[in-house]
Amino acid sequence: MQYQKHQLFMEKPAYFFILLTMLSLSTTTICSFFNKATDQEALIAFKSFIISGPPEILTKNWSSNASICSWMGVSCSLNHQRITALNFSGFRFKGTISPAIGNLTFLTSLDLSYNNFTGFIPKELSLSRLELIDLSFNSLTGEIPSFGNNLKLRILNLSNNSLGGNIPYGIFNLSSIEEVRLRANNLQGGLPKDMCNGISRLSRLYLSWNSLSGQIPFDIYKCSELVDLSLSVNHFSGSLPSSIGRLNKLQTLYVGANNFQEIHDNASICREVRTWRAKLVELSIDVLSLR
Ligand SMILES: *[C@@H]1O[C@H](CO)[C@@H](O)[C@H](O)[C@H]1NC(C)=O
Ligand SMILES: *[C@@H]1O[C@H](CO)[C@@H](O)[C@H](O)[C@H]1NC(C)=O
Ligand SMILES: *[C@@H]1O[C@H](CO)[C@@H](O)[C@H](O)[C@H]1NC(C)=O
Ligand SMILES: *[C@@H]1O[C@H](CO)[C@@H](O)[C@H](O)[C@H]1NC(C)=O
């Protein structure tokens, strides 16, 4: 017994040493690929895809001899000077979004809203640390990428662009997603029956002003955190599922300007939802305001 104990005691540090060596080797390998320099390279590539913008930003502030962390709109981590956030909202940039943005492995927040970006959303935006993507109010086209690797994404705002195709199924698999705004695009197709199986934290879903069709899935009640649901100005059909009444946190529901059957006027839909939700207090169902 005594001997065995001793042997174990001697062996453990050796294992730890080997483990530590292996860990540090792999960290070194990762660090030597994505580091401060690759961040700089990626941001310079991003800049090269901007065809016009205010010279006081693009040529003066974003000077090539200043640290990228001092560039307007860029936030870096204190320790390692890695880019953690980009906020170029309202910078009046025109151009396309460089796929090099996918090399910013420490990025948690990307706000490019209110610019004039055209072209596709790069699929490289699938970054495991990203929590917020706001590309709203641009002129982006093509399909929405599936964002398969965005395991921490909480907020996705792609409103007021010209995005087409279906809503990618992968969006309904982003387990951390809380708010999805896809309002005012050219989206087609329907909502999958199992849309709420993997997104239990979803509280705001804005799909208005698209060309979405088909029925609202009965299982929508499984998105139990929903507070705002906006479906207006689409081609949704069928009847609104009675299961909507089980959404106890729902406060606003916009359904106007669709092809819903059985509900012809404001009064009848309100009556219906009141029946579903006995203790209805604050829910407002707007069939005329098309938000
Ligand atoms: C760029 O703008 C930022 C934020 O306004 C400022 O801190 C920085 O000094 C500016 N850099 C240059 C080179 O003008
Ligand atoms: C930085 O670059 C600008 C031109 O891009 C130049 O005018 C300026 O002198 C440079 N500053 C330094 C400190 O090198
Ligand atoms: C980006 O900056 C604008 C102000 O310029 C601010 O209103 C907005 O909240 C910021 N976005 C994020 C994601 O912090
Ligand atoms: C990402 O960085 C690597 C290494 O610097 C580079 O080879 C690659 O081209 C970059 N990707 C993009 C899309 O720029």
Ligand SMILES: *[C@@H]1O[C@H](CO)[C@@H](O)[C@H](O)[C@H]1NC(C)=O
């Ligand atoms: C975007 O560019 C188009 C022309 O290419 C222009 O008509 C439009 O006003 C611009 N939008 C913004 C928000 O600057």
Ligand SMILES: *[C@@H]1O[C@H](CO)[C@@H](O)[C@H](O)[C@H]1NC(C)=O
């Ligand atoms: C985009 O959506 C987020 C979350 O819903 C919201 O906080 C943000 O203000 C929106 N962006 C713009 C430019 O309206």
Ligand SMILES: *[C@@H]1O[C@H](CO)[C@@H](O)[C@H](O)[C@H]1NC(C)=O
């Ligand atoms: C959704 O996530 C599960 C694992 O959580 C995975 O098996 C499945 O392939 C994913 N589906 C899509 C469409 O991303």
Ligand SMILES: *[C@@H]1O[C@H](CO)[C@@H](O)[C@H](O)[C@H]1NC(C)=O
């Ligand atoms: C956003 O989209 C809505 C609906 O199409 C439209 O009424 C509004 O004018 C758009 N806003 C901007 C700034 O383009």
Ligand SMILES: *[C@@H]1O[C@H](CO)[C@@H](O)[C@H](O)[C@H]1NC(C)=O
């Ligand atoms: C629709 O119903 C709501 C709630 O009952 C009511 O406040 C609103 O005035 C109604 N609108 C019309 C146009 O009847």
